Structures are given as structure tokens and as C-alpha cells.
Amino acid sequence: MEARTKLGELKEKFGGSIRRADLPGGGRMFVVVDPRAIKAVCGHIFRDMGARYVISIGADDRPFSGEYLVAHNFAFDRAKLLCGVLSYLPAERPALDSISDVVPAASWAEREFRDLVGIEPIGHRYPKRLVLPDGWPEGVHPLRKDVSWDHVPANFDGELEFKFDDPPEGCVVVPFGPFHPTLDEPAHFRLYVDGEVVRGCEYRGFMAHRGIEKLAESVLSYNDIPMMAERICGICGCVHSVTYVQAVENAAALRVPERAEFVRTIMLEVERLHSHLLWVGLACHIVGFDTLFMQSFRIREPIMWVAEKITGNRKTYGLCVVGGVRWDIGSEMAAELRGVLDKLEEEWRSVVDAVSSDRNIQKRTRGVGVASAQLVKDVGLVGPVARASGADIDCRRDHPYAAYDRVDFDVIVARDGDVWSRLVVRMNEVFESIRIIRQCLEKMPGGPIQSQIEDELPVGRMGLSSVEAPRGEAHHFVVTGENNRPRRWRVRAPTYQNLQGIPSMIKDQQLADMTIALGSIDPCFSCTDRMETIDVRSGHRRIWSGEDLRRLALGGRG
Amino acid sequence: MTMDWGRLVLAGIFNVGAVLLVAPFLEGVVRKVTARIQSRQGPPIWQPYFDLLKLLGKEDIESGDVPGMQQFAARLSFAAAVAVACMVPMGVGVPLQGAGDAILLIYLMTLCGVCTVLGGLAAGSTFSLVGMSREMMSMVALEPLFAVAILIGAIHTGSFRLETVLDGSVYAAGGVPVSGLIMLGVVALSFQAFVARVPFDISEAETEIMEGPLMEYSGPKLAMFKYARMVKLVAYSALFVALFLPWGSSLVFPLGALLTWGKVLGLVLLVTLVAATHARYRIDQAIRYFGCLLGVSMVALVLASLGM
Numbered sequence: 069m070e071a072r073t074k075l076g077e078l079k080e081k082f083g084g085s086i087r088r089a090d091l092p093g094g095g096r097m098f099v100v101v102d103p104r105a106i107k108a109v110c111g112h113i114f115r116d117m118g119a120r121y122v123i124s125i126g127a128d129d130r131p132f133s134g135e136y137l138v139a140h141n142f143a144f145d146r147a148k149l150l151c152g153v154l155s156y157l158p159a160e161r162p163a164l165d166s167i168s169d170v171v172p173a174a175s176w177a178e179r180e181f182r183d184l185v186g187i188e189p190i191g192h193r194y195p196k197r198l199v200l201p202d203g204w205p206e207g208v209h210p211l212r213k214d215v216s217w218d219h220v221p222a223n224f225d226g227e228l229e230f231k232f233d234d235p236p237e238g239c240v241v242v243p244f245g246p247f248h249p250t251l252d253e254p255a256h257f258r259l260y261v262d263g264e265v266v267r268g269c270e271y272r273g274f275m276a277h278r279g280i281e282k283l284a285e286s287v288l289s290y291n292d293i294p295m296m297a298e299r300i301c302g303i304c305g306c307v308h309s310v311t312y313v314q315a316v317e318n319a320a321a322l323r324v325p326e327r328a329e330f331v332r333t334i335m336l337e338v339e340r341l342h343s344h345l346l347w348v349g350l351a352c353h354i355v356g357f358d359t360l361f362m363q364s365f366r367i368r369e370p371i372m373w374v375a376e377k378i379t380g381n382r383k384t385y386g387l388c389v390v391g392g393v394r395w396d397i398g399s400e401m402a403a404e405l406r407g408v409l410d411k412l413e414e415e416w417r418s419v420v421d422a423v424s425s426d427r428n429i430q431k432r433t434r435g436v437g438v439a440s441a442q443l444v445k446d447v448g449l450v451g452p453v454a455r456a457s458g459a460d461i462d463c464r465r466d467h468p469y470a471a472y473d474r475v476d477f478d479v480i481v482a483r484d485g486d487v488w489s490r491l492v493v494r495m496n497e498v499f500e501s502i503r504i505i506r507q508c509l510e511k512m513p514g515g516p517i518q519s520q521i522e523d524e525l526p527v528g529r530m531g532l533s534s535v536e537a538p539r540g541e542a543h544h545f546v547v548t549g550e551n552n553r554p555r556r557w558r559v560r561a562p563t564y565q566n567l568q569g570i571p572s573m574i575k576d577q578q579l580a581d582m583t584i585a586l587g588s589i590d591p592c593f594s595c596t597d598r599m600e601t602i603d604v605r606s607g608h609r610r611i612w613s614g615e616d617l618r619r620l621a622l623g624g625r626g
Numbered sequence: 627m628t629m630d631w632g633r634l635v636l637a638g639i640f641n642v643g644a645v646l647l648v649a650p651f652l653e654g655v656v657r658k659v660t661a662r663i664q665s666r667q668g669p670p671i672w673q674p675y676f677d678l679l680k681l682l683g684k685e686d687i688e689s690g691d692v693p694g695m696q697q698f699a700a701r702l703s704f705a706a707a708v709a710v711a712c713m714v715p716m717g718v719g720v721p722l723q724g725a726g727d728a729i730l731l732i733y734l735m736t737l738c739g740v741c742t743v744l745g746g747l748a749a750g751s752t753f754s755l756v757g758m759s760r761e762m763m764s765m766v767a768l769e770p771l772f773a774v775a776i777l778i779g780a781i782h783t784g785s786f787r788l789e790t791v792l793d794g795s796v797y798a799a800g801g802v803p804v805s806g807l808i809m810l811g812v813v814a815l816s817f818q819a820f821v822a823r824v825p826f827d828i829s830e831a832e833t834e835i836m837e838g839p840l841m842e843y844s845g846p847k848l849a850m851f852k853y854a855r856m857v858k859l860v861a862y863s864a865l866f867v868a869l870f871l872p873w874g875s876s877l878v879f880p881l882g883a884l885l886t887w888g889k890v891l892g893l894v895l896l897v898t899l900v901a902a903t904h905a906r907y908r909i910d911q912a913i914r915y916f917g918c919l920l921g922v923s924m925v926a927l928v929l930a931s932l933g934m
Contacts, residue, residue, distance in 0.1 A: 242752050249836055264756075264909060354834075356824050356906030362664035428825065428905050579756065580834050580908045 070147035071097045074117065082109055095148045095467060096318065096532055103138075103155040103164040110140050110153055111170035119144050119151065120461065121173040121448040122534070123560040125545050126181025128212045129156070132528065132555065136162040136187055140174065141532065141545065145466040150532045152545070163188035173448030176568055177560075184211040199274045203228030210282060217279065217286045233270050235260040242579065246275060250354055250583045253593040257570075257586075264579045269571050273593055281557050289552045290316060290525065294388040297544075300559060301592055302383060303346065306339045307537040308544075308559065309388040314469055315546040316390050316554070319531025325519055326471070328392040330512040333471040334405075335378070335387050336535070337501040337508075341412070342371045342383075343538035344494045344501075347590045348419070351491060354587045355432045360419065367415045370408045377401065390525075392518030402509045409502050420495050433487040437573040437585030440485060447569040450562045451540020452497070453589050456482045456489035463536035475507040487588040524552070537562055539590045563592045638712060645711040649856035650674035652891070656859075656898045663902045674856065681849035689842055695748035700847035703741030707857040710734045714864045715792055716886060727786040732773045738858060739765040742829065745851065746839030757838015760909050761829035764819065767916035771816050774923040775809040775869055778930040782806075792865070794872030805930035810870045812919045812926070817866065819916070821859045823897055825904040828912055863893040 071091045078099060079086050085105035090098040101109050113119045119142035129137040135156040142151045157164055166189035168175040178189035179198035186209035189195070200210075203225030209215065235241050239260035246254040256272040280300060284293045297312040298305035310332050317324060349364030372382040379385035379395050387393050397405070423429055444454045454461055462479040464472040480496045482489035531546045540562030549555030566589040574585050654671040661668025688696075713731045739761060746758030779795030780786050782803075796806030819826035830837045840851055867889045907915070 240752070242756065250834075264759075352905070356827065357904065358660075358824075359664045359902045362666055366665045426905075428907075431911060432905050432908065578908055578910065580828075583834050 070144070070149055071095075071151075074144065074147065074149065074151070075099065077117065078109065078112070081112060085109065092321075094318065095150060097149055097151040098154060098530060099151065100154045100156070103157055106138075106140070106153070106155050107165040107167050107170065110142075110167040110174075113142050113151070113153065114167075114171045117144070120445075121171050122150070122541070122543050123545070123558065123564070124167075124174050124177035124181065125556070125558040126185035126187045126211070127547065127556040127558075128185055128209075129555075130159050131213050134159055136185065137556075138164060138181065138187060139530075139545065140167060140171075141543065143467070143534065143541075145461050148466055148468070150467060150534060152530065152532060157187065162186060163190050165190050166192040168192055172446045173565060173568065176564065183209070185209055186212060199277060201226070201228070202230050210279065211285075217282045230256075230272055232258055232272075236267060238262055239267050244269075244582060244586075248583075250350075250587060251593070255591070255593045257582075259574075259579070259582060261579055266574050266577050266579055266582055268575060271567065271570070273567070276593075281559065284554060284557045285549075286553075290554070291389050293554070293557065294390070295386060297559070298384050298386065298388075301561065303343050303592060304339060304537045304539065304542070304561075305384050306335050306387055307535050307542050308561070309385075310336060310470070311533045311535040311542045311544040312546070312557070312559075313388045313390050314533035314535065315531040315544040315557075316525070316548065317531070318533055319529040319546050319548045320390075320525040321529075322391050322521065322525075323519060324392055325516045326513050327396075327515045328517045328519075329471040330508050331393045331395065331397055331517060332388070333475070334397060334505050334508045334512075335375075335385055335393075336470065337505045338371060338375055338378075338405075339385075340501045340538045341498060342368055342375070343590075344498050345371070345416075347494060347538070348423075348491065351487075351584065351587055352429070354584045355429065357429060360423070363419065367412060367419065370411065374401075374405055374408045377404065389518065391521050392516070394517075396517050397509075397512070402512075405505065406509060409505060413499065413502050416495075416498055423491070423495065429491075430488055432581075432584065433491060433588075434484070436487045436577065436581045437588050438484070438486045439569055439573050443569055443572050444485075447572070448565045449540075449569050450565055451537065452490050452493045453540065453566050453569070455480060456493045457485035458483050461541075463534045463541045467534045469533065469535060471508060471511075472504075474511060475504050477504050487584055490588045528555075539563060539592060540566060561592060563589065567591060641712055641714075641716045642708060644716055645708070645857055645860050648887075649853070649860045650678060652860055652894050653856045655891070656894060656901075659895060659898045660902050663899070678849050678853055681844075681852065682846050684845035686845050686847065689749075689844075692748045692750070695744065696843070696847060699741055699745035699748050700843065700850035703738065703745065703854040704850040704857070706734055706737040706741055707854040707861060710738065710865070711857055711861040713788055713792075714861055715789070715868050716864055716883065726788065728776045728780055728788060728791045729786060731788065732776060735772060736765070736769050738854070739769060741854070742839050745843070746829075749839065749842035751842055753835045753837075753841050754839050756835050757829045757840075760835075761839065763909060763913055764826070764828065764916065767913055767920055768816060768819050771812055771916070771919060771923055772820065772865070774927050775813055778805050778809055778927060779869065781930045792868040794869070796869060802934075804934045805926040806870075808926040808929070809923060812923045813866065813870065816916065816919055817862070817893075818897060818900055819912070820862050821897060822855065823859075824901040825907045826912055827906060828909050834906075859894060859897070860890065863890045863897075866893060 075089050075091065075097065082105055085102040086099060087102060088100040114121055122141040122143050125139040127137040129135055133156065135158060138155045138157065140153045144151065155164055166178055168178055175194065176198055178192055179195065181187045182189055182195065183197055183200045205221045205223045208221045239262050242259040242261045244257040244259050245251050246256045254275040258270045259266050260268045280296055284296065288296060294309040294313055298309040300308045345364050345368035349361040352360040375385065376382045378397060378401055379387060387395060439449060439453060439457045441457055441459065443449065444457045444459045458481060460479060460481050465479055477500045480493045480500065482493050525548050527548055527550055529548045534541050534543045542562055543560040545558040546554045547556040570586060574582050577585060653674040657673065658668045658671050713726060742761045743758050746754040775796060776791055779791040782798035783790050783795045796809055797803040822830065830840060840848065843851060867886055871889055
């Protein structure tokens, strides 16, 4: 029992600081720690025990326990164990030591709970706002339970411009975003450029925060949320919906019918296929190779059609509910899916051969945007970015979920850590996905696709779920609650960690390599921001001011 | 001489008219063929004409640091490209042969690049300036290549007269024309850069610096730049044909003209094919590449002066 060994080690080292521990089984461990020891405990877990940092969560737990809650989640990938290190903080003084000194990867997450929950990370090296805009007044924290979901402070100044750091001497600022042809979403990198060489950057994101987590905690119900979770991302939506329901199922110890697990696995891999094909196309577009871009999209199209046949939609499958799935895959559909896979495999093989022998593409991608193994560890990089740097991690194998423990596949790893390696990893993962789907279609048992949930879900339980999204590990944390909805739901998309590695990856690189280096993590800003709305309006034209849009968003209540 | 004058005016009208009319068509061919290679339908072959008309009909917005200079840069860039077209035989002789020599042609070609620099400078935005500095860097290494080829032709024929140089003069040395063949290779390998296509569309790279020098331009000014780019593709192709593939061009009208245009079309298709099968190089990689070619062309120049 790996969890017990790990807990034993912690107890031996920190003794009285470990207040409580919970080993619910199934590869989960929760340890409640004295807030004064949090830095030492997390440092030990991260540095000495070799765990991978996942995410930190702040929660307003005052209505229930009278305290604030902070959870630092770690993953022991070899031991197949996800671990939450919890600390309860007194309501009158929500503050605890920042762990970002020893765990640099926690930097953003700590800044986020400082903004949204008002928990102060003491000693954080860069305590600048991350999520809230500069015009948001001090002391108003949207994720606190006494702030309603539609509350806008009277003194909020939405027009106030961001305050940026000064560039280092001898550098000019080249703005990359908020709007740029290769960014499909708003994000702003201020690049410090010396000639054609990038010396550093400052990132400003979270420009389109939708407040999905707040809605889930205050307005939606358990089975509304999968639909909302799916809209976190336009590419890996299914991942978020699966991760959420698994976190709830994990918290409430629900069993899911086996057939539903296979359907989830198939759709997750279908999503990976379309996402990887899309990415390879976009990467080629970024380096100016539009022919391969178009061919990738042509090859990808049948995947979208088959997804539409199964779920009714090319994307945003509406697949999951707590305890099962909504769509079944019949024998006719399975045959069609097999046909699509056969054609895809053949066509993709020729693309891979073409790219592998193309010196031109290698010239633009080898040695570019290198992430060292140290950076992977420090910043908690995940997915193809980590695997391209030699980190052999993959949630499908390390923290098996759905039906992944019943299929056979290889985890693709490369060594060089550059954009080329990421390209190679993603291209080859396509073949593994095809393999997985074929096995699933073979092994899928009969039976129901939803389990009957007779009783209300238990209250106050914690659930963790990690799913290997096309871009890396998506991780959701759920605390179950009253009124048929969770108390706290925290989404961590893979881009949240991978973006934090960008400043190191682009440092001292050519400006021309910036786009492909950024593109190589397959960034998803809407996942990171966890909100974005696109409104397509026709008919009469109107210029919407920020103020108008806010009023619109609040349904006239603003 | 009077008969010559009449012929020259006619050739001038033919050259400029043909280039202006045909350039958007060839651009349409480029786009259609590119689309076919990419399994796309592609726009109608006449689309570039519509694009130009549309842009020309738009409001002329003044923006950037120096609006006057933007106007000037846009027009000069178009004028320079047309002037180059006037000095290159398109099947009916060189219209401006009396008015200028090969040295003027070299200057005008450099002017085309200078206009891009000027345009970027006038716009003054960060990305324009990045594009401008890239254009300047590549100009320094690139422009001499065609100049050396023309110079070698001049050395072989002992004349700077356009109609003499622009008639396969690089092969005019006795015996095996070593220097001419070397330059054929050099210019062929750098041709994509002269017409600013992938893999050397570095100064405009849309996905990196948002079309660089062009990003602040719209309406008629953008039309000028775009038209200049199309004309450049035709003019440079014709120049390449005149310098390196002259065979059959002096046949009687219209045979010679048709043959010349056929060769130009072939060259444009080749440019399209290369552009569709390559990724864009980085500026430092491109400069190193041009540097090597420049070295080779210097060797060719020395060989030419030795009569080879």
C-alpha cells in the first residue's frame, strides 16, 4: 500500500504537524497539515519524495467549518497516487506561507487564490495580481461565499489600463497579443526584445474570465456542470466534462457502468485525435508551411464527422453525466469508426513520413523553445511538453481512469525537449490513440451506460481526478456540497502549468521562434482563463463598449 | 532612328500594359495552384483583380507616424516595380533601352526593397519596424546576387546596354560558360527571396510579425503594395528568363513573345511549387544562406573577369 508508506514517511518526519489523514483508497490521499508547517511538508513532498506538483486550491469554507481551506495537490506518478495536502486557516486571518520558493510551479495558483479567495501567500516573490484586473477594488474576492456570482463592486473601474513591469535595460517591448494572428484567444505577452533576440517577457492573461467555477458553486447543479465544463475549452471540452464527473464520482464513491467507461475512453481518444491533428496543422502554419496545415485539416475532417454521428456535434459532445454517459456507440457506429481509423492511420503515416524527412521543418524546430528536465520539474510541465523533455508521465497509465487500465498502449517519450521533439511525440501519439480506440471497440462489454443514483450525494467529501488531455494533465478538485451542487470546484487545465514555462523556453531565442515556441505547448487560453464568450451578431451594427457588455452579461441588472 | 522610336513607344505600351494586366492573373494562378496542392478549392482565378479593385475603392485612411511618407512609399514601390518592368524584355525588345543601362536596372531593383523599408519606417509600429529591419538585413545580402549576374553579362559582352546584357549575356564567354552557369544556380536558389515568397517571406511573415511593414496599410495604399508585389513576380521572372533562358525569345512576333510568356508562366509555377512545399526560414538562417550564395557569386565574378 503505497499511500500508507508515504503517509508513514510524512508522519515520521513531521509528527505533530500532521493533524489528520484520510486514505480513501483508489489512489487518493488527503493529509491535513498545520498551516505553520505547510512549506516544510510541501517542500519535502516535492523535493525529497519526488512528487509532481499539480495545483493549489483556495476555498472559502467558513459557512461549513468556520475556516478557510487551502489544498496543495501533488501527484506520485510512479506510485499511482494523487495527494492533497490541506490546511485550514482561521477566518479572521486567512494567510499562510507561500510554497513558491520551494515549489516554483505553485506561483500562479497562489496568486490566483490571493485574488479570488483572499488568502495571502506570505512571502510570495511576485505577488502581482493574476486573475483580477487592475481596476478591481482591493478586498473584494469573488470566490468568497458572501460574494454573489453577479456582484460587481461599485468602485470597479473596467477601463483602467494594466500596469506593466518595466523592461530590462537595452530592450524594447514587442507586444505579442492580446490579438495576434497565431493567438486564437486573447492573451498578452510583453516581449523584451534586444534586436531579434527575446530576453524575457511578462504575461497578462485571464482577460476573458467567465467565472465558471463560481457559477458551479452557486447556480448550477451536479448534472448541469458537465455541460458547462465542456464549454471551458473548444478543443478538449470532453476532457473537462469527464474530469469533473470523475472527481464527483471519486468524492461520492460512485460506481460507473463498465460500458460507460469504455465510451468515455473512446470519446477522449477521438478528441485527442482531432486535437493532435489540429495542432500539427497549426504548427506547420506558424512556420509558414501551409500545405501541411491544409492536409492535416483534411485528414482530420472525418474524425469530426464521426464525432457528430455519435454525439450530434462535431465538438462539445455533451457526453457525460455523473454516473455515466449519455450516448452509446452501437455496432453500426463502431464499424464506421473503425473504417475512419483505418483511413486516418494510412494517411497520417504518410504525413509523418513527409515531416520526418523534411529538413526544412527541422531547421525551424530543432533546438527551439527547449524545456530542460529541471524546468519540467520546477514548473510542473505536463503532457507532450513534459514527455518531449524525457519525463515519462501520462495520467492514462499513471492514474488510470475510465477503461485505460484495460487497454494496452505505449507512452511516447522523446529526449531533446525542443519543439521538434514535441512534434514527434504528438505525431506518434496519434497512432497510440488509434490503437486504444480499436481495443476499446473490441473489448467493450454490453450493459447500461448510466448507473442509477438513488440517494443524495454525501456532503463535504473531496474528490480528485486527473485526465490526460491532448495538452497534458487536466486536474479537477471537487468538494461535494448541499443543494445538489459542489461547494468548491477547481479546474486546472494543462496550459495553466505549461504557460508558466514559456518565459524560460523563449529566453534568448529569436523573436521569429516565439510563435512556434508558444504554439508548441498548444496553449489553450480559454482553459486557463476558464471563461470566454463569443457572440455572433448579425443585423444592425452596434459598437459595444465594455460597459454595455457588462450590462448585457448581467441581464440588465448591472 | 525615327522608326526605332515608334517601335520603342509601342514596346513600352506593350510591356507596361501586359505586366499590369497579366500580373494579377499570374497571382491568381499562384493562388489556384497553391490551393490545389493543398486540397482546397481555391479562389476564382480572377480574384486578385477583384481584390485590387476593392482595395482601390476603399477609403484612404491616414495612420502611422508620417502619413505623407506612407503615401509616398506606397506609390514609389508600385512605380519602381513598373519601372523595372519597362527595362525587361517581354518578347518585344526592351522599351527603355535608350534611356538607361544595366546599372539603372540594378538601382531600380534595389529601390523595390528600399520601398518596403520606407513603408515600414513610415508606419512606425513595432511590428513594421521589425519587418523593416529584417528587410534591410536581407537586402544587404540578397540584392548583390542579381547585380553580379548582370555584371557578369556586362563583362562578357563588354557593354552595359540593356538589349545586349538582357539576352543571355551570362553565357557569352567563349567555351563552357562556367560563371554564367554558376550564376544560374545562385539566382535560381535565391529567386524565392527576390519575389518575397515562402520560404523567404521573412519580412512579412504573417504568423510572426503580422505582415510587418504592411500591417499599418489599408485601402489604396495596400493595393499599391500588393500590386507592386504581383508586378515584381512577373518582372523578376521575365528578367530571369532574359538573363538565363533567352533561347527563342528573338523569334518573330508573336512567337518570341509567346515563348517568353510561356517561360515566365513556367517559372511562376515553379515558385508556387517551392512556396507550397517549404516552411519559412528564420532571418538568421536566411542571411547565412544568402551569405553562402554571395560567396559563390563572387567566385563567379572572378571567373568571369578571367574570361570564363
